[in-house]
């Protein structure tokens with residue numbers, strides 16, 4: 001589903017501030033893979049997601065998603081195929097617009113209908129059903145502005161918007177890190193539910209080692225712009241927090 005081949009990215013090349021953030025990164029993900037990305041601060045995790053989403057263009061290397069070569073393509077083109085969530089629950093939704101209007105925009109964009117298309121009655125019914133699946137009561141607040149929602153409710157809505165039209169790839173950049181532990185667990189469970197129901201290939205950055213054990217079928221550890229470990233199958237299932245901490249120490 002996703003093939004990253006030899007991606008390199010250097011910030012401020014040729015200056016004293018030169019920093020190689022991605023150093024020959026290659027990664028192959030199968031359809032439906034859910035990979036957790038670990039690594040210490042500055043390891044290159046967010047830069048990797050930026051290079052995939054097109055928020056930043058890699059210097060070299062290729063990115064192919066479901067057979068579509070996205071290398072060099074701008075972010076707005078890539079966003080047709082992928083959804084992204086950030087740590088900040090305030091990103092990704094328009095606070096002055098209602099829940100239904102936010103969902104409508106995501107839906108119309110995802111379906112590549114003209115932005116002038118109005119939200120129809122059957123769209124509302126569909127949005128209500130999907131909101132009810134979150135179990136947060138948002139289906140009864142569809143006409144309220146998103147700005148009135150709590151951080152966790154807003155992140156759950158952003159997750160729903162990112163997946164309202166099933167993307168080929170979902171990028172999660174520490175999307176539960178700013179939430180209180182209980183809300184983070186709720187949003188993480190919702191993530192798992194949506195990802196597995198729709199079989200979405202997912203890359204999730206997390207600093208939460210427990211979360212990385214519990215979720216996903218693959219795990220990568222990054223250091224200094226490189227993928228230094230890839231765990232999958234039994235190796236991923238059997239990994240423990242002490243062993244992960246050892247691996248952090250080794251890099």
Ligand SMILES: Nc1ncnc2c1ncn2[C@@H]1O[C@H](COP(=O)(O)OP(=O)(O)OP(=O)(O)O)[C@@H](O)[C@H]1O
Nearest residue numbers: 011012019021039040041042043044045046047048
């Ligand atoms: N826009 C930028 N300009 C210059 N340097 C950058 C930029 N973005 C990232 N870097 C540098 O690239 C390296 C990788 O940063 P990145 O944000 O990808 O790390 P990270 O693994 O996501 O870290 P964290 O866990 O702290 O979020 C760091 O040294 C960082 O300072």
